Amino acid sequence: MTSNIDFINADTRKAFIKMALPMMAAMFLNLAYNIMDSIWVGNLLGETAMAALTSSTPVILLLTAIGMGATNGLSIILSQKIGAGDKKQVNSLVTTSFVAAVLFSVILTIILELGLPTILNCLNTRSELFDMAYDYLAVYLLGYISTFLYLYFAALLRSYGNTSLQAISILLCTILDCILNPIFIKWIGFNGAAVTTIISESISVIILVVYLVKKKLFSLHFSLVDFHLIKPMIKNALPSIVQQSIPAISTSFLTAVISAFSVTAIAGYGITGKLETILLYPAMAFNMVMTTIIGQCVGGKRTDRANDYLKCSILNGGAIVLILSILVAVFAKPLSRLFVNTSGVAELVSMYFLIVGAGYVFNTITNCLLGTINGMGKPMVGMLLMMFYYLVVRMPLAWIFSKTFLGLNGVWLAVLISHIVACISAALYYIIYKKKSQGKTNNSIQE
Template identity: 25%
Template sequence: MRSEKVEAMREQILNGPIVKTLILLAYPLIINQLVQVLYNLTDTFWLGKLGRTELSAPGTAWPLVWFFMSIGMGFATAGFAFVSQYVGAREYDKANRAAGALYSLMLIFATAVGITGVLLAPQLLHLMNVSDTIYPYALSYTRVIFGGIPFSFTLFAFNFLLRAVGDTKTPVKINIATVILNIILDPLFIFGWGPFPELGVVGAAIATMLSNTAGSIVGGYLLFTGKVGIHITPETLKPDFNFYSRIFRVGLPASIGSSTTALGFVILTRVIFTIGKLYGQAHGIPNFEDVAFATYSITNRLTNFMFAFSDGISMAMGTMVGQAIGAKLYDRAKTIAEKTMVINFTILGVGTLLFIFFRVPIFRFFINDPAVIAESAKVVKYFSASLPFFGIFAAVNNVFQSAGQTKKSMVLGMVRLWGIRLPLSYGLGVLMRDTAGMWLGMGLSNVIGAVVALAWFLRGSWMKAIIEE
């Protein structure tokens, strides 16, 4: 580890002005999040040119991919907490060993996930109650994405490790390059421009897989050559079962929490298709469940664009909180988190207003479908006002994860999704006999979840280091 660079960043994080340091760390992460959103918007834009069913294919695939990836990402969260706290405590050799152990663990796990996902994709899509019209597109897209999971995983691990030491710029450069590559490859493989075959939905998946692979290779090269703050060597990659046990102890709750959250979104997809099918007759539109899910897919992409700003700030806060806890500066960690919540709420409040005012042209940009645009009016009326509250929830969740208090994060995520969102989305959908109830349930889960998260945060039980064990 290049301790001079890391030491300088550590000093800035622990003793510099909070908001200025937060912005310094956050702006590359915000760019990075926007780049990832652009990744998804590119697929949505081009597939929208093919039709409503093709546009919906990635939206059905990603909850499944996220479910399997989230199991490993829980351990990546634990690794981030260890590395950032070791840096805060000036234990740089231990930080490198933790990084190597995490990287090798992620690679092994991701390979197993990829094989499992390819084999089980048909059964999983049937579990989601995917409509017959969308199913063939979703199946082919899902299998290709699962095939590229090992590269996606190692690219995520690279991002986590560099963020832990305060380097938020290098991952952005790599991710921007991968998105540019994806933007170039998408129409080539989807429409068969030039010498490329016309592959439709499968082409979008191949473009995504190839782009992630290129990013993963570059990230791995930087880690293994020591050209970034973390230096992984064959020695640090060797199995360290003592450290693995610590990663599993801290990471298991995070894995359970993130995977049950991801599974919750798989079930939410089933709820959307079910409510759309049950009460679509009132709209007089055939296959109204496809309309409901297409609206959800576009809404999800748009909210991800808004969350790019708040998520970037929350992740920067996570680096600062993790290092502050490692240095036992608990009051500073609390102040950092509180200021982040205020900033997030403000940003998402402004974004929500823009979303409300420009809803029609935004949706029409992706697909000029009157039924989808009409359904989006319910999104504005019943769901959009809850988005600023999610900024508070996300910040608290990130505080718990960065502190290594993964059990708290696990419970918080499960309460919001399984205890509030799923019951309310389905229950209100049935009660109101309309998809409006489903959107209202989603919105209420953000508001109630934020209140619960803030109350738990203020108790202060998260303010202790895990590296003291």
């Protein structure tokens, strides 16, 4: 069984671009898909509704991160099996992981529905926003199984080197979201945005499933379920879940800190979160692409190609995000007015990107490095690095700086510092790891 792209033998640059471009397209379409909710909510319902959506966002980000982490963890082991040409293990792994994905998403949905009031209280949700945020999330959670399964099937295709269909499915759903959002928001109010999300993501799942059934890339039979695979799946998935979830936990913490300032501050922070996805999504795409590419190279015993792919990802990713960072920083005010047309929010958003803007290039380099480290089968290292610069650097500094004369600008400064620290620490680990690996190889040759 072979992947759609031969990462092991093909030209590095061509193979990388063929994988990365559709993935970036998918991420930007997903960006448009996510932004539409905020634009319609802000314009049709105003600043308070935008603030309520911001208060709901940490939960949504965490759920998405859990899904991306779990499925990316699967992608690590699956891409290695595909690279090794082990068809039997691939079929068994896909079947076992599918059963696990359904059970996990259903159980998590039930737990979160029951614990939603407690979660919102922990996020320091303001009283005037609590009911709106609760009602929105209660509806959104009903469709979480669709969100999780979409991420699962997208990860399967990505493991085979196919990212094009993900872009196509998101394009169709983004168009549908643009059409349905204003209709449902005017019909049932704020919760209409959540209903539209459920409908759109369910359609995405159907598109991916139909394609997979037609292509017959693997066999899916319950007789292939192998409980012995649960342990290696968890071993790869847990660090990836934590790795993906830590930024969402950080966002939840910062939202709680910012909630102490004002509704305008919360609405403004929500808009910065939407706009910065323009700069974060390319980095996330490169992370997932590198995980798959390096995973297949490891499976095919060609780890020597890792450096070539890493350089390619850093050069391309860094250049793209540098240009985007400049554009977002320059046009921050008019972009913010697309969501909420108030001067206070526009000033806050503009200041955020003036302070944090340079950090996104560092973040892109970090993600390229983390994707490489994950693909080498070391997601635990990526998890520990993420814990360091979010939990040890960003969150404490944000809280401390927010209590000083810097106020909100202190929170933004903490974000910038964490991006820089993240890049330096990931680069140092990779350099040390490569030196140790080369040393072992040289010793083996001499022996």
